[in-house]
Amino acid sequence: xxxxxxSRRRLLKLTGGSMLALxxxxxxxxxxxxxxxxxxxxxxNGGGGAGPTATSTAAATExxxxxxxxxxxxxxxxxxxEVFNPFNNSGSAGFGGFYHVYDxxxxxxxxxxxxxxxxxxxxxxDGSEWTIVLKEAIFHDGTPLTSAxxxxxxxxxxDPEQAPTLAGGFSVMDVANIATPDDRTVVVPLTxxxxxxxxxELAIWSIVxxxxxxxxxxxxxxxxFKLDAFEAGSSTRMVRNDDYWDTPALLDELEIxxxxxxxxxxxxxxxxxxxxxxxxxxxxAKAEEGNEDIVINRGGAPNSxxxxxxxxxxxxPFDNPDAVRALKLAVDRQAFVNTVLLGFGEIGNDxxxxxxxxxxxxxxxxxRNVEEAAAxxxxxxxxxxxxxxxxxxxxxxxxxxxxVQQLAEAGVTLTLDELPADQYYADFGRLFSTPLQTAWFxxxxxxxxxxxxxxxxxxxxxxxxxxxxxxxxxxxxxxxVDRDERLGFVQQAQQYAFDNDGLVVWGYQEDLNASxxxxxxxxxxxxxxxxxxxxxxx
Numbered sequence: 001x002x003x004x005x006x007s008r009r010r011l012l013k014l015t016g017g018s019m020l021a022l023x024x025x026x027x028x029x030x031x032x033x034x035x036x037x038x039x040x041x042x043x044x045n046g047g048g049g050a051g052p053t054a055t056s057t058a059a060a061t062e063x064x065x066x067x068x069x070x071x072x073x074x075x076x077x078x079x080x081x082e083v084f085n086p087f088n089n090s091g092s093a094g095f096g097g098f099y100h101v102y103d104x105x106x107x108x109x110x111x112x113x114x115x116x117x118x119x120x121x122x123x124x125x126d127g128s129e130w131t132i133v134l135k136e137a138i139f140h141d142g143t144p145l146t147s148a149x150x151x152x153x154x155x156x157x158x159d160p161e162q163a164p165t166l167a168g169g170f171s172v173m174d175v176a177n178i179a180t181p182d183d184r185t186v187v188v189p190l191t192x193x194x195x196x197x198x199x200x201e202l203a204i205w206s207i208v209x210x211x212x213x214x215x216x217x218x219x220x221x222x223x224x225f226k227l228d229a230f231e232a233g234s235s236t237r238m239v240r241n242d243d244y245w246d247t248p249a250l251l252d253e254l255e256i257x258x259x260x261x262x263x264x265x266x267x268x269x270x271x272x273x274x275x276x277x278x279x280x281x282x283x284x285a286k287a288e289e290g291n292e293d294i295v296i297n298r299g300g301a302p303n304s305x306x307x308x309x310x311x312x313x314x315x316x317p318f319d320n321p322d323a324v325r326a327l328k329l330a331v332d333r334q335a336f337v338n339t340v341l342l343g344f345g346e347i348g349n350d351x352x353x354x355x356x357x358x359x360x361x362x363x364x365x366x367x368r369n370v371e372e373a374a375a376x377x378x379x380x381x382x383x384x385x386x387x388x389x390x391x392x393x394x395x396x397x398x399x400x401x402x403x404v405q406q407l408a409e410a411g412v413t414l415t416l417d418e419l420p421a422d423q424y425y426a427d428f429g430r431l432f433s434t435p436l437q438t439a440w441f442x443x444x445x446x447x448x449x450x451x452x453x454x455x456x457x458x459x460x461x462x463x464x465x466x467x468x469x470x471x472x473x474x475x476x477x478x479x480x481v482d483r484d485e486r487l488g489f490v491q492q493a494q495q496y497a498f499d500n501d502g503l504v505v506w507g508y509q510e511d512l513n514a515s516x517x518x519x520x521x522x523x524x525x526x527x528x529x530x531x532x533x534x535x536x537x538x
Contacts, residue, residue, distance in 0.1 A: 070536040071253040072519065074529070075265035075274040078258035080233030085215040086207045087156055087163040092278055095528045096256045097236040098207055101140075102221035105132060105150070105206035106198060107525045110302050111357045111445070113203045117145065117222060117245075119184075121202060127193040127481045132186040137245035139210055140220040140227075147180035152211040154178060154188065162214070168459070169201055195481040200448045204526070224249040224532050233258055250521070250535045269294065269514055275536065276522075277514040278529060281394055282342040285512045292517070299511030301346045301355035301443065303527060305393060307336075307509055308348060309403065310439035311502030314464035317382050318435055324502050326376035327436075329369045330410040331403070336506040339402055340395040344512060348505030351494055352453075353446030355508075358487045360446070360494035373410040385412055388430070388437040390419040395509065396438045431462055442526075443508055447477050447490040454497065463502040470496050 078093030086098045103117040115121065119133045137145040155178065157163045158170040174189040181187065190197065210220060217230050222245065225238035236256040240249045257274060259265045265277040266284050270293070280296075288294045311318040311327055318324050333347040346354065349366055353359040377383070385407065389400040397418065404414045431437065439462065441449060452458060455474045456466040473493040480486035497503070511527050518537030523530045 069250065069252050070538070071255065072251055072276060072531060072534065072536055073274045074254065074256045074276045074278055075259045075268045076256050076278040077260045077265075078233055078256075082232055083216060084219050084227065084230045084236070086209065087166060087214060091258075092528075093236060093256045093258050096278070097227070097230070097238065099223075099525065099528050099530055100225040100238055100254060100532070101219060101223045101227045102207045102209060103137065103223050105208060106203045107206075108203050109523060109525060111355070113199055116206075117208060118206075121198050123195065123197065123481055125481070127195040127197065127479060128190050130188045130190070130197055132188065134184045134186070135245065136184075137222040138243065139222055140241060142243075143210070144183075145208065145222050146183045146211075147186045148183075149211045150186045150208055151178045151180050153206075153208050154186075156209075156214075157205065166205060169204070172197070172201070193479045193481075195486055196447060196451075196478050199445070200451070200478075204448070225254055228253075247533070249532055251531060254531055266514055269516065275516045275519055276529065280512050280514050282344040282509070282512065285344055285514070286342045288514065295515045295517055295519070297511075297513040297515060297522075298344065299524075299527070301508045301510065303524060304345065304355075304443045304508040304510040306348060306352045306354075306441045306443050306505045307340075307393065307395070307399060307507055308350070308439050308503060308505040309387065309400075309436060310462045311436050311504070312432075312434065312462065312464050313500070313502045315433065315435050317380060317385075318502050320380050321500075322376045323380045323382055326373045326380065326382070326410065327407075327502075328366055328504055329376070330373035330407055330412075331504055331506055332368045332406055333366075333506045335406070336399055336402060340399045341507060341509050345510050346508045348507050350498060350501070350503055350505045351446065352441050352443060352449040352503075352505060353494075354443065356443065356445045358446045358490045360491050360498070363495065363498050370409050377410055377412050382412060384415070385436060386415045386417055388417050388419065388434045390424040390438065391421045392424045392438060393440045393509075396440065399506070400438055437462065439503065446494055447486070450474060450490070450493050450497065451478055454501065465497060465501040465503075470500075 074096060076093045076096055078091040082089055082091050082094050084094065084097060086102060089095065089098070105118040106113055106115050106121060117135050117137050119135045121130060121132050123130050132150060134145060134147065134150065139145060154170070154173060155175045157166050158173050158175045160167040172190050172192060172194055174191050177189050179187040208222065209215065213219065219227050224241050224244045226241050227236070228239045229237040235258065238254045240252055242248055257268070259268055262280050263284065265274070266280050268274040269277040285296050288296060311324055313319055313324060328350060337343065337345045337347055348354065349363060351360060387400060387403070389397055391397050400416050404416065407414045441453065451474050454461055454463065454465040456471050470493065473489055473496060477486055477489040477493055480489060513529065519534065521534040523532070
């Protein structure tokens with residue numbers, strides 16, 4: 001395949017846009033360790049049925065701390081070229097602002113889907129049409145939120161020109177026929193039935209903007225904070241919205257300060273220039289474990305990225321199942337977690353979604369067996385391998401170097417073809433044709449991951465897992481409206497992937513953030529810290 005064929009624009013159109021974009025960008029999907037990892041099926045407005053449901057924010061959020069007031073400065077990565085546009089952004093700092101200035105229709109809190117500014121989101125009988133009913137809310141300029149604002153938002157996010165990294169995920173919407181029968185109701189028809197439209201699309205991204213807006217320096221939303229000042233690559237300052245439709249925030253002010261180096265972010269915290277350092281390294285977290293002036297916030301598996309290696313089952317030598325099996329048996333997963341992650345993580349079992357709803361934790365853990373791996377490699381005639389690698393996520397090269405040692409014990413010489421991180425995703429044709437490469441994914445619910453990164457319809461299937469039987473399982477997992485039925489198909493798809501895929505997930509690198517003592521009440525959505533009910537003790 002040619003490089004032109006696999007251009008970035010075409011790839012983003014082919015895949016579930018937000019899924020790929022967030023997988024290769026610094027913003028990760030996850031939650032914090034305070035969020036309940038048990039799936040729920042409750043809803044403020046009745047729910048209880050067989051279809052997808054969500055928990056109301058008002059019903060699910062714990063009571064806010066007693067303390068209030070103060071300013072919190074957040075040190076985060078950002079870009080000098082970004083604008084305050086929720087439809088087209090790639091930096092952590094931007095997302096940190098969006099989730100405070102704007103509200104979402106629904107959002108992920110751990111394994112739970114919670115409703116935001118939507119009172120209800122319900123499918124029809126076959127999932128071909130979804131009805132959204134809004135709560136009563138007002139924008140920062142005093143105008144009411146209406147169904148026209150939501151319809152505009154959904155049409156815009158589905159437009160590849162306006163939302164190039166998100167539109168692919170919303171291509172299932174029949175945007176020309178989105179209807180607004182009244183000021184609080186939006187009816188969204190789909191081009192094909194999707195029982196997972198709430199879980200896999202709206203809960204991932206459904207920020208609501210005013211009709212006609214693309215954000216910018218004067219952006220307004222319905223969120224708990226108002227945008228006060230924005231300077232690209234420098235800072236985003238927000239002040240409390242005292243007229244917030246839900247419980248108003250406790251903090252007086254939030255400021256996101258752009259600091260791209262993780263060590264510098266931590267130093268800003270230690271030097272009193274920030275109260276929260278967003279994303280620090282395992283080495284830094286290890287070094288500060290005994291420091292009483294710093295709190296290390298660990299995400300656990302639900303709030304992590306899955307790390308591993310991808311063997312392409314469509315090209316030699318991994319078109320031979322014995323070669324794939326040998327690779328998986330040669331890997332000492334615990335050694336990777338101990339060495340690369342310094343213990344700040346959990347071992348994987350070659351599937352994405354650990355700790356999240358629908359994960360097949362009943363599949364036995366793959367254990368290292370060097371003798372069997374060596375025998376399988378020998379029977380497949382494999383004595384040498386080459387792997388494409390690069391520091392696409394922290395620790396990727398160190399993990400590759402450890403794999404060199406572990407494969408040597410199984411009689412295979414592994415040569416690393418290392419690329420600079422900023423060039424790794426420059427040639428998608430190479431990624432789809434290389435036999436073995438470094439891989440990492442946001443830890444997402446298994447159904448979201450599998451339908452985004454495997455199967456014949458995926459635009460970023462680097463292991464080649466597909467086929468009529470498997471595609472059928474994925475299709476059923478997407479279209480089944482009944483949640484239990486859908487998760488049953490997800491379990492079957494995971495078993496099939498476990499038995500046939502070339503993906504090796506050796507571990508989960510949990511999100512690591514640092515804060516000052518006394519900063520409480522932070523929640524997370526997709527690894528973005530939410531300070532909606534946070535407080536700072538004096």
